[in-house]
Amino acid sequence: MTQQSDDQRNSSAPVRGGVDLLYSPKLRGIVSQLIVLLLLAGGIYWIVTNTQANLVKLNQNFGFDFLNKASGFDLSTSLIQYSSDSTFSRALLAGFYNTALVSILGIIFATIIGFIVGVMRLSKNLVVSSAATIYIEIIRNIPLLLQIFIWYALVLKPLPGTKQAINFFDTVFISNRGIIAPHVIFGEGSWISVTLLISALIGTWVFRRWSRKRQEATGQILPAWWISIPIIIAAPILGLLIAGWPLIWDYPVLSGFNFKGGVTLVPEFIALFLALVIYTATFIAEIVRSGIIAVSHGQSEASHALGLDNGKTLRLVVIPQAMRIIIPPLTSQYLNLTKNSSLAVAVGYPDLMYTAGTVNNQSGKAIEVYSIALVVYLTTSLVTSLLMNWFNARVKLVER
């Protein structure tokens, strides 16, 4: 009742309160929102209780205790120590790392290829621009799953067996078991190298700040990149030399059926990685192209008029402005790539979705396992989104 009288006063209606109340936009808003909220709450409550009731009827109890049981199954590739004696939770963790590996590498390479192809498509050279156009139009119009299958067949079919593996100086072997390369073990004294690398990174950062200040003050430009990159490369090597080169190489050796030692990139990973990168790069290329076109032509003309060459115009004038347009849709592409990596199931790459499926099947805990997978994917996507929003905030136009 107080609600109504409040409303009467606010709507400053004279005497005929009843009818006006019916037409009061504020009250209508509150009531309709309340109804929606109640329906939503009721719906959620009903789903939860119904699920619980059904689980009880099926003699299944909801809980995460099973995560500590031994999984009993092996995975074809894992970044962490994992065997059939490990727990279900460790299997899921191994799966998550595999998802992270293919997603992070995929994002990096798709971005590089996407930027190159995007700029290529704007090239005045007809051969270059049409090559980019053909690539984009073909690849982005073929379903990703199909591309994964095609890459898997392309990776697997022509490669020889382990005994006839393509051999690069007895260090790297390529066969239908994947790419096997030596594994580096950092021995004692490697910390010197790491310390030097970190100090080189900090040093070059300080140097670049200083060189920019100097440029603003004097107009002289130092080739900051050409100075800092060799330093960053040389520092850890110097450190290793000081420590007496403490690197131990674990070379792969063919013994029996397979190679022993070294690190293996399994064909399933290679196929998934190639498919994700080549597919997502087409979308990124289009985003880059639209971002660059959106920067007014007057900007580059003005830049040319100031005497900047083509490369500098692109790097200093066009790209920084284009980035503002590129970053938000680029974020969606990064999220897409991460989520698309769950198609790994199709070729048997043990990513999070694949291990979740196996864990579910071996433990019978569908709701628990898939809610874990859901939360992990959601968190990963939100973190990616957050990082990109932060980056976007940094590059966006600051209006004064």
Added chain:
Amino acid sequence: MKFLKSLIIASLFGLSAVAANAATLDDVKTKGFIQCGSNPGLTGFGVPDDQGNWTGFDVDFCRAIAAAVFGDATKVKFSPLNAKERFTALQSGAIDVLSRNSTWTMSRDTTLGLTFAAVTYYDGQGFMVPNKLNVKSAKELNGASVCVQTGTTTELNLADYFKANKMEYKVVAFEKNEEVLKAYQEGRCDVYSTDQSGLYAEVLKFTNPGDHMVLPEIISKEPLGPVVRQGDAQWFNIVKWVHGAMLNAEELGVTSKNVDEMKASTNPEIQRLLSVKVKNPDGTDADNDFGKGLGLGPDWAYNIVKMVGNYGEVFDKNLAQLKIARGKNALWSQGGLQYAAPIR
């Protein structure tokens, strides 16, 4: 609108989940058919032809249930399920019975809310290798890559076997069986492992079946059988006794060809199997109806044998092509393990 729509969809899902737990027999009778979870394509056990007609040992078992329930072996629909989907499909009520070469294990029996009703096929896990690998025993497989299907007991036994024999291996596991076979044939792995019946069935699909051999070792017990949801004793009994009737029929020599003549038999065991009414000395009929206890008609077992066949007939019809001997699946009276409680 969107919200309302999703709410309706959610409630439909919820309702179907509730309905799944009512008495399955009543459900099935209302629907008019049995929804049977089957293998998407395993020669001899469950495989559709190009017209969508299913054949196979597991598939015929579902037909036998339909014959017992409806007196019509065709009142059954098949849901092809891969290893990963099968138990969830049964738990959620999407299927009424799972007859898809699934291994009876303790954890599946006790933690999934499901129950294995019978062992229709005693199997064991084996290995297949290409002849050119020159391997004669599974003990020589140290370091090999092995292709298997995920979500199976196969992948668990494999880990156990290599661990127990202190050998290393690399697993290459796929969700679908076709993918496993393709990877094996393309040389992604050295060995293909599954239940031995499966090895014999799959090798027939290969372009050169002669280039592959099954290793002698059997590394596990794989009792395969139909699965139902826990908590529905009536439906569980029906599925269990469909198998029981098929075995008893074989034992008593009742086949799809002679079942009508057998109705005139004076053997009391056959009379009980076929629910033949017997005359008492005082002229009244004595009831021999064992279908009643299952909630089925008196002709339940007659229909199974008449329309589908006894256990041996179904075995020979489907599995002779794989050249698998009856072995452990012979009747107990012939040195096998197939043994059913008597009908009385």
